[in-house]
Structures are given as C-alpha cells and as structure tokens.
Amino acid sequence: MPDSGNTGELIVLALKQARTSHLFTLNGAHIWPLLTGCVEHGIRIVDTRHEQTAAFAAEGWSKVTRECGVAAVTAGPGVTNAVSAITAAHSNDSPLLVVGGRAPEARWGMGSLQEIDHVPILATVTKRAMTVKSAADAYGATVSALSEALSPRTGPVFFDVPFDTFLAGEDFPAERAAPAPDPGPAPDPEQVQKAAALLRDAKQPAVIAGSGVWWAHAEAELRAFAEAADLPLYTNGLARGMLPPDHRLFRSRSRSTGLGDSDLVFVVGVPLDFRLNWGQPPSLRDDARVVYVDIDDFRKHREPAANLYGDIRKALAALAEAARDVPRHEQWLEQLATKEAEARERDRPLYESDSTPIHPARVVAEVGAFLDPDAVVVGDGGDYVSFAGRYLERPAPGLFIDPGPYGCLGSGPGYALAAKLAHADRQVVLLSGDGAFGFSGLEFDTLIRHQVPVVCVIGNNGIWATEKHPMQNVLGTSIAADLRPGTRYDKVVDALGGYGELVEQPGEIRPALERAFKAGVPACLNVICDPTAEYPRSSVLM
Numbered sequence: 001m002p003d004s005g006n007t008g009e010l011i012v013l014a015l016k017q018a019r020t021s022h023l024f025t026l027n028g029a030h031i032w033p034l035l036t037g038c039v040e041h042g043i044r045i046v047d048t049r050h051e052q053t054a055a056f057a058a059e060g061w062s063k064v065t066r067e068c069g070v071a072a073v074t075a076g077p078g079v080t081n082a083v084s085a086i087t088a089a090h091s092n093d094s095p096l097l098v099v100g101g102r103a104p105e106a107r108w109g110m111g112s113l114q115e116i117d118h119v120p121i122l123a124t125v126t127k128r129a130m131t132v133k134s135a136a137d138a139y140g141a142t143v144s145a146l147s148e149a150l151s152p153r154t155g156p157v158f159f160d161v162p163f164d165t166f167l168a169g170e171d172f173p174a175e176r177a178a179p180a181p182d183p184g185p186a187p188d189p190e191q192v193q194k195a196a197a198l199l200r201d202a203k204q205p206a207v208i209a210g211s212g213v214w215w216a217h218a219e220a221e222l223r224a225f226a227e228a229a230d231l232p233l234y235t236n237g238l239a240r241g242m243l244p245p246d247h248r249l250f251r252s253r254s255r256s257t258g259l260g261d262s263d264l265v266f267v268v269g270v271p272l273d274f275r276l277n278w279g280q281p282p283s284l285r286d287d288a289r290v291v292y293v294d295i296d297d298f299r300k301h302r303e304p305a306a307n308l309y310g311d312i313r314k315a316l317a318a319l320a321e322a323a324r325d326v327p328r329h330e331q332w333l334e335q336l337a338t339k340e341a342e343a344r345e346r347d348r349p350l351y352e353s354d355s356t357p358i359h360p361a362r363v364v365a366e367v368g369a370f371l372d373p374d375a376v377v378v379g380d381g382g383d384y385v386s387f388a389g390r391y392l393e394r395p396a397p398g399l400f401i402d403p404g405p406y407g408c409l410g411s412g413p414g415y416a417l418a419a420k421l422a423h424a425d426r427q428v429v430l431l432s433g434d435g436a437f438g439f440s441g442l443e444f445d446t447l448i449r450h451q452v453p454v455v456c457v458i459g460n461n462g463i464w465a466t467e468k469h470p471m472q473n474v475l476g477t478s479i480a481a482d483l484r485p486g487t488r489y490d491k492v493v494d495a496l497g498g499y500g501e502l503v504e505q506p507g508e509i510r511p512a513l514e515r516a517f518k519a520g521v522p523a524c525l526n527v528i529c530d531p532t533a534e535y536p537r538s539s540v541l542m
Contacts (some may be wrong), residue, residue, distance in 0.1 A: 004171045007135040008033025012041050014142035017178045020070050024057040028074020030101020033166040048446045051078050055085030056414030059094045063401050064422045068095040068149045075101035076114025084408050087125040089156040091406035095149040100160035122158040129158040135170035143177050150181035152295035154215045184295050185310035187318050194306040195291045196322035199229055202264035204332045211237035212269020219397050221316035229323035232258050232336050241394040254339035264289045269312055271299035354506050357530040360459045364388045366509040374426050376419040380412025381433025382466030383535040384459035388431050410439025416454040430456040435464050447522035448497045455516045458489055461529040469534040493524035503527040
C-alpha cells in the first residue's frame with residue numbers, strides 16, 4: 001500500500017478511521033479525487049439525482065444511526081443545491097459533514113467554472129464552515145470536522161477544497177486519530193437537588209422530551225427518570241418512541257392538558273419553538289415552573305426554576321437517582337389517561353372511515369396496522385404527515401423520521417434511502433404528500449439504480465393542504481394552493497423501473513401494501529385522498 005496520496009485520499013482515510021461506510025454524492029469534476037479515494041478504500045458511493053437529496057440522505061443516515069452522515073457535492077451549484085438540506089440538519093441538530101468542491105486556488109477570482117465563495121453562505125447554517133487549502137491539513141481537518149459535528153450541540157459542518165488542493169499530494173499520517181466528540185460537562189449537583197426539591201412539591205408535573213435526548217444516546221436515562229419520578233412523558237422530534245405506547249407513563253393525545261395544566265415542566269433536549277408556542281400559554285402555564293435539561297440555553301425563552309446544562313445523559317441519570325423519594329402522581333396520571341382515551345375515541349371515525357376519496361387518517365391507520373414493530377417510517381409532507389405524527393405511535397426511538405421544524409419538503413426519498421441502506425432487513429415506508437413528491441420524486445431513479453426497495457405511500461389529495469385549508473379559514477379564499485387532481489405518480493415510478501399502483505378505495509390499501517412490499521423493488525402506492533379532510537391545527541406556525 002502506498003504511503004502517500006492526494007488530498008481526496010487523505011480525507012477518505014480520516015473517514016475510514018471514523019468508520020464511515022457510505023458517501024452520498026452527485027458526480028462533479030471538482031470532487032473526483034474524493035470519489036476515487038472512496039473506491040480505493042472501500043467506502044460505498046451512493047449517487048443521487050440532485051445534491052439536495054445527497055445531503056438529505058447523509059442527514060437521514062445520521063438520524064437512524066447517530067453516526068455522522070457524509071455528503072460530497074461539487075462546486076458552485078452543487079453546494080448551493082445542498083443548502084436547504086444542510087439548513088434542515090442545522091435546525092434538527094443532525095451531525096453531518098458536507099465536503100464541497102471549489103474552483104482552483106491558483107486561479108481564484110479569475111472566473112473559473114462554478115467559482116463562488118461558499119463559506120459565507122454556509123457559515124450561518126452550520127457549526128463551522130471553512131476552506132481546506134493544504135493537503136497537509138486535510139486529514140486533521142476531517143477528523144476535527146467529524147468531532148465537531150458529533151459534539152453537542154450536534155449539527156452540520158462544511159468544508160470545501162479547491163480543485164488544485166484536491167490534486168496535491170502528502171504523506172499519510174503516521175498516527176491516525178479518530179473523532180473524539182465532547183458530550184459536555186456533568187450537571188451541577190446543586191441544580192440537580194434544586195430540581196428534585198421542585199419535584200417533591202409539584203402536584204401535576206410532566207416531561208416534554210425532544211431530539212436532544214436521541215443525539216445524547218440518553219433514551220434509557222430518560223425512561224429511568226420518568227419512572228423514578230412517576231412523570232407523564234410527552235415527546236416530539238426524534239424522541240418519539242422513547243416510551244412504548246403501552247407504558248403507563250406514555251402520553252401523546254393529552255398534551256394540551258398534560259403540559260398546559262402542569263405546575264412543573266421538565267423541558268428535556270427540546271427548544272421552546274413554535275411547536276410549544278415558545279413556552280407560552282396555552283402550551284405552558286404562565287405560573288408553571290420550568291426545569292431545563294439540555295446541552296445549553298438555546299431557545300429557552302422562559303426563566304428556569306432550575307437548569308441542568310451540559311451532558312444530557314448524565315443529567316438525566318442524576319435526576320433519576322435524586323427523584324427516587326418523590327411522591328407518586330396516580331391521580332394526575334389517571335386524569336391524563338382519561339383525556340387520552342377521550343381523544344382517541346373522538347378520532348375513531350377518521351381512521352376507521354370508509355369514505356371515498358379516502359381520508360388520510362385511514363391511510364395512516366392502515367399503514368400502522370401493517371408495519372412490523374421495527375419498521376422505519378419516513379414522513380415528507382404537510383397535513384398528511386401531521387396525521388401520521390398523530391396516529392403512528394412507534395415502539396422505540398429512531399423509527400419515525402420527518403423533516404423537523406425547518407419544514408423543508410423533498411427530504412423523504414433521501415431519508416428513506418439512508419434508512420434502508422442502514423437497516424436493510426427492515427421495512428422502510430415513505431409517507432409522502434403529493435406536493436412533497438414533486439420536489440424529489442425522480443429520486444426513485446436513485447432508489448431503483450441502487451436496488452433499495454423502499455415503499456412510498458402517497459397521500460394524493462391534489463392540493464397543498466397545509467396552505468389551502470388555513471388560507472381559506474383566515475382569508476376566505478385560497479391562492480396558488482391547488483395541484484392537478486389524481487396525478488398518476490404511480491405510473492412515473494413504474495416507468496422508472498419500480499412498482500406502481502393506484503389505490504382509490506379504503507379496502508384496497510392493505511392488499512396494495514402487501515403487493516408493494518413483495519415486489520422487491522422500490523414501490524409507489526398512489527392513494528387518492530379527500531381534499532376536504534383538514535388536519536385539526538391548534539399550534540401557531542409562524
């Protein structure tokens with residue numbers, strides 16, 4: 001084996017040391033040395049039809065594995081095409097490394113092909129953005145970037161490499177360091193005891209947990225804390241599934257009461273963003289005491305009664321130990337259980353509906369009843385995916401992935417691609433709105449070329465439902481909110497070499513799912529849904 005190589009190969013050696021197995025990309029001459037290095041050293045190259053999907057797939061890899069997903073994109077439009085996906089990763093705290101090509105340094109400013117300074121563009125939507133200008137810096141820069149991406153607050157890191165730097169050679173490092181993420185400081189013992197004292201006095205306490213718990217690998221500690229303190233647990237983001245639906249502390253459908261009437265709320269690894277009405281009523285009471293458990297004070301808009309900033313895993317473990325003597329909350333839990341049952345009973349007519357066009361809740365219910373317990377569900381859409389978030393309760397974390405609070409549509413095919421590559425033995429289903437499908441539907445070519453048998457179930461209602469219904473409610477009219485009814489997206493997938501089927505009756509859904517999963521190729525079930533079915537929104541979106 002040679003003892004030296006070009007910059008592309010040095011980057012690949014650092015990726016191999018970090019056990020990177022897949023590189024998501026779209027071919028461009030500016031990154032050829034990196035691609036040849038991947039071939040030389042056994043990193044699988046997965047090429048997409050658009051750089052946005054390459055970056056989404058890398059983020060999807062991080063979401064399902066908690067490793068740092070890696071994408072490489074060519075200079076200029078390659079990088080700018082990936083910006084929305086990188087921004088979504090930044091909003092989701094997803095560890096991600098994106099390597100960009102760059103016009104040659106020797107001719108910088110002279111007008112080379114695709115010449116643009118990417119760094120100022122990426123600086124506001126990454127943890128760090130930089131240019132690697134020396135082959136001698138390439139290995140260390142890659143290790144540093146991976147470490148930073150994986151250290152809380154986790155997130156995306158970007159660097160680009162000028163093409164002449166990519167071609168430059170350097171000796172391989174004698175010592176090959178691996179990424180060393182920093183989980184953050186241990187919790188302040190005084191704050192732990194302060195939080196425990198608040199718990200002993202609380203009558204109606206609750207926990208809301210978010211993706212920070214997933215990135216901290218702290219799901220076991222979260223469960224131990226909830227059980228020790230006898231707390232109802234609500235979740236959002238990648239914390240979904242951290243308690244199974246049959247757990248006595250699991251709560252989902254009583255959120256307005258469980259959080260809105262709570263006198264003490266533990267906010268764990270989740271920002272106080274629009275999903276929680278920025279911590280204001282009705283999401284949280286004005287007089288509720290709040291305890292933050294997170295890596296830092298990012299988007300914590302209310303004064304805390306206590307805060308445990310740093311290593312989330314250690315903080316939750318300390319809280320679990322300190323909470324062993326707190327009173328039980330049987331009456332409060334029973335009150336919330338009653339609210340849960342009432343909400344589910346109210347919704348029963350929706351997910352059991354036999355109407356045509358099909359109600360999207362019925363589609364979601366049929367998919368949920370069909371799936372294996374370890375199946376990965378990917379959501380890409382508006383109202384349709386909101387129904388999925390309401391009715392699809394997963395038994396473990398890492399089994400439900402959606403765009404997150406940045407709300408960028410078109411993420412689904414990339415996420416599903418990564419999920420199936422990471423978990424080849426599991427079912428992976430993509431729930432896509434018809435609007436969302438238009439963003440990256442041609443990525444079914446990617447799925448087919450790489451033989452990744454994902455099943456996509458489109459909720460085709462012929463409208464931009466998340467916009468049309470609220471616009472009608474607020475303005476009495478809707479503008480630019482309609483799509484062509486009944487478009488045959490299934491035929492598009494069939495023409496690309498996959499399996500496509502049109503579904504128009506509720507009773508056809510399950511048999512169609514069986515055929516799609518048995519097909520052994522990427523499949524699309526195009527389900528015609530009711531355009532008048534409106535998701536019942538209560539949260540503020542803007």
